[in-house]
Amino acid sequence: MSSNGSSSSPVKSTGLHVGAIKPGVAKKDPILVADGVRRQFGGLVAVDVAHVEIPRNAITALIGPNGAGKTTFFNLLTGFDQPNEGSWSFNGKSLAKISAFKVARMGLIRTFQLTKALGLLTVMDNMKLGSTDQNGENLRASLFPFLWKKKEGEIEAKALEILTRFKLDTKRDDFAASLSGGQRKLLEMARALMTNPELVMLDEPMAGVNPALTQSLLDHILNLKKEGMTVLFVEHDMQMVRHIADWVIVMAEGKVVAEGAPDEVMKNPAVIDAYLGSHQDIDLGAVTGRITLPKIPKEK
Amino acid sequence: MDFLGIFNSSISFIIAPTTIAYALATLGLALHFGFGGLLNMGMAGFMALGAYGYAIGILSFGLPWYFAAFVGIAASIVFALILGIPTLRLRGDYLAIVTIAAAEIVRLVLLSSAFGGLTGSADGLSGFNGPGGTVTNPTVGAGGFNDSNPIPPGEYGFVPFLDNERTWYLRIVGIIILGLAIFVVWRLVNSPWGRVIKGIREDEDAVRSLGKNVFAYKMQALIIGGVLGALGGLMLAFSTNVNSSVYVTSLTFFLWTALLLGGAATVFGPLAGSIIFWVLQAFLGLVFPALAEAGLMPFTTIQAAQIKYIIVGFALVLLVVFRPQGIFGNKKELTFVK
Amino acid sequence: MRTMSTMRRKASRLASAVGAFVLAFGVLGLASPAQADVVNPEMPFKISGNVQNKGEPIAGVTINFAGGGGFAATVVTDADGKFTAGVPEKLADYTVTVDETTLPDGIAVIDNPATEFIEANVQTVTVGPGGRVTMNFFIGQGERHVTSMFDQVVQRLISGLNFGLMLALASVGLSLIYGTTGISNFAHAELVTFGAIATFGLVAVMGEGLLWLAIPIALVLSGVLGWGVDAALWAPLRRRGMGLVQLMIVSIGLSLGIRYTYQFFIGGKTEQLPGSGAERFNLFGSVSLSIIDIVSMGVSVLIIIVFAWWLSASKIGKATRAISDNPSLAASSGIDVDGVVRIVWIIGSVLAGFSGILWAYFRPGIRWDMGGQILLLIFAATTLGGLGTAYGALVGSLIVGILVEGSSLFIPSDLKYVGALVVLIGILLFRPQGILGRKERVG
């Protein structure tokens, strides 16, 4: 499954927006809409997004320099953090004040920048945790195996299928803690897919994954779109963003400073400004591209 | 020195009611900490509520003993709810401090003379198990736990398990409760529910991001473990008087020692840990004074009786340092524990 | 509620009747309470109480009991004015009579049914379902109201401040240790006890006159102990990278081991440091203080100021805060983490040892588990302020101290620790990170 025309350019979705391209431009079919979302840490305004819409069934990249507020924005959207003000909705349903687990149940699944593999669970158990319709997770039902054994088998088959796609099937009985950093990233993504999400939000899925594997990871992401999912991902590597993203949103100092199709947005002066400050003579792709180092060192 | 006597007394702790009570409470701790990652340092409070709920139910409200037992269990459930609602959102180390504080609150309230009429304050409560128990007054607690004993009076068994019908009844009831409890916990932790709980132990945010109601799961675990603690308290109350001086912080620490002896994330570890803990306690508590009396140790017998506690303390240190997975635990798991 | 006001009169004498009783039980509760004179101890139910004149216990008063079935008993109050009688039945009435001829000259039990106090010398009492009843004879009640509410509040505040400062010495150390190593050190209680026991031992060897010398030597020994435990145990575990929960349990084991070692050597009794019974003098109204209270508060404040200066201005103090903030960053920026942690252990132990000496005067008395008795309050103070922030621990300690002492104005004094612990849980409900702590980030 990992090789359906991966080396050639993927098919990009176009015509996602309505009207002139500007930060906060309306989309034809938005899946997620945020309005006036603000989050302050003491005096620091980490996120201050006036308006942004995420197009459905497309791959959107969220980029921006370190500390731009991308992760914080993810946390806010998924209920892991509460904003000082603002509203946002998913499929038209308001998500403000909805707790994180309910957001996840609505089909909005996220991964974490600092990987959260469940170390002392096996890879398979990690995967099974992702399933959403296992009745045996209910306390009373859990005491009666005949109520959930059959479902368990189905879940296992599905998990194995996804693990095979991510080349983790041989590790199924190992503790997640024994996986390498990159494998944990893969596991986290695979686990997220177990939930049959509508919108997948990936926080730097490619960080720490070796270049050979990134290619197949990119294919996975493209496949998600083919299967009808929407993907929003954070990535520092512009080559990859250019390669797979249908749409790019640029954040700097908490605000959305630019939006657009990948190739256009790179030429936007606001973006160059946000990334490079005074070093505007350097080509942006060269600075943030993975192969043509040097890369800006990450925080944390 | 009576070595055989000491040996027999120690061995008899294998199925002593106290050992069974510890095993129940430790099993609760295993569910809390070993499987759910909840750092409960207030297990003594749950036990106290089980024991006092039972005793007060009989003495103050005149309930039959089996209903009173449910009062004890209900009290521990209410305690878990009151404790859980504010604290389950807290980071682990805060949870430890809050639970230890809550258990102390329970103990101090039970000890306070303000509620002496109900709790007997410093004297505790007695005479609720009915005739044949520790009371001199036959009318109190008639039809109590002791009266439900179907075993005809007499001595049964063989040394070191030679005991009267009351002790045997206690043991049998205790073993049945413990057996059921172990079975239920085994079922739980090997089910999808157990998988979620273990996931929460590893990283609750990750589990939350998969759409699980982490708070509800933690609360369920807290309640079930707490009920096991209350059952431990009940077991103690079946066998003797209740007194707040039993349900002190050290009791919780001893339970932790038993838990870590057996292995925190295991189902049979708590039982094994409790047995080892008690057999050793009994043995050391007898052998040192005997040695001192025989003039083989340069201490008074009172000092010699303290040595076992010193040993428990330092043994706990050595255990965590050198065999943190306990006797039944899986060494493989520890390779990754930070 | 009313009966408590007699306690209030005894103001900051912390270990007064009921207080002593709670403290004697302490966290471990292995010791038995101060014994009242007892008759019929083998009987299952109890009538107990005390006899006081204007808040002072009266010893040697004869009390007679009579009940159904021809039951009769006589007991004489002990030095604390207390008595206890075993009775055979509960849910039964007993007649309790104070033998007025045994009261001191000039004192009589006044039969005054207008007050709710039990003042008649013949009373009927019902032993309830709990099988226990308390029956107090307060003679000359009227005078209790002389203590104005204002005086009581002032007295409690001073006491609370004193207690809080003492807690602060222990809790800033605990907090520093937590901040730099992540250890929730349950054995801190034993460091507290050590200061008091070491002083006691030194005084016993050197003579009471050399108390001024014994205290500094005891503090040096405390520091050596802190250093030793770090070198022998914590440093190796740190190098092994042991988890925080494991470290916490190690500290629990250490605490138990050391605590019972103390008991092994000094037994279960309470010892006094020289000068602990110092005369109290009146400030105004009925507010009184002893010279020990004043010295203790003065020295605590001084030490805390020096400590605060050290933490904020000295090189090692700054390094300490840097490590608390971000250990790996501090390590990578060239700070000798191990060295700083060693110093933190030494300073934390010295502060704890000093607080132990003050605690020995405040209780008053030295016991093997005296540190354990306040361990939870120290933790409460540290947590309240925000784990790992030294200034937070200071604020938390003062709050806990004043809360504990102040609450006995409103609730029975044997529940005063309960008040502080309830507030701890309450505050964490609204500010899980403590008062001065910071929230952690997700993801």
Ligand SMILES: Nc1ncnc2c1ncn2[C@@H]1O[C@H](COP(=O)(O)OP(=O)(O)OP(=O)(O)O)[C@@H](O)[C@H]1O
């Ligand atoms: N819990 C917090 N407390 C205080 N400040 C925070 C917190 N979380 C984030 N911040 C601050 O908010 C800003 C945005 O952080 P965020 O993690 O969202 O950046 P980011 O865009 O994800 O950066 P990166 O690309 O490096 O991951 C940063 O300056 C960070 O220091």
Ligand SMILES: [Mg+2]
């Ligand atoms: Mg980020």
